Amino acid sequence: MDMNATTDNGLGTGGDVGGEWGGVGLLSPRPTGRRIPPKLYRISEIVEYSGVSRQTIHNYTTMGLITEARRTAGGHRLYDENVFGRLDLIEDLKHRRKSLREIRLHFAGLDEGD
Numbered sequence: 325m326d327m328n329a330t331t332d333n334g335l336g337t338g339g340d341v342g343g344e345w346g347g348v349g350l351l352s353p354r355p356t357g358r359r360i361p362p363k364l365y366r367i368s369e370i371v372e373y374s375g376v377s378r379q380t381i382h383n384y385t386t387m388g389l390i391t392e393a394r395r396t397a398g399g400h401r402l403y404d405e406n407v408f409g410r411l412d413l414i415e416d417l418k419h420r421r422k423s424l425r426e427i428r429l430h431f432a433g434l435d436e437g438d
Contacts, residue, residue: 364393364402374411387424389414389431 365373367381384390385401390410392401410431417427 362404364404365407366400366402370403370407370411374408376411384411384414387428389428 367378370376370381371378381390385392390403390407393404394402396402414427417430422430
């Protein structure tokens with residue numbers, strides 16, 4: 325996307341894509357000084373955005389490759405945005421013909437550094 329492009333932002337201003345904030349992202353301070361909290365995703369959203377099946381998400385969670393951030397009062401798993409990077413890394417390692425055991429070891433090493 326061309327960050328210098330102009331677009332109608334639905335507010336009738338037709339200004340820069342970044343508007344008056346100059347392209348500020350969602351986690352940047354708002355004019356009030358408050359920060360927008362990070363979004364938590366349900367499994368259905370992860371499936372929709374990543375293309376990974378619900379069963380695969382469940383399997384990766386059980387294996388410890390991805391972790392839920394918390395659960396809703398109704399028991400639904402919620403994941404933070406880091407899950408997408410981890411899913412991408414899992415897919416990359418699988419394309420490099422790494423076994424799930426090797427992938428688990430790789431993530432164990434990464435998680436030790438946290």
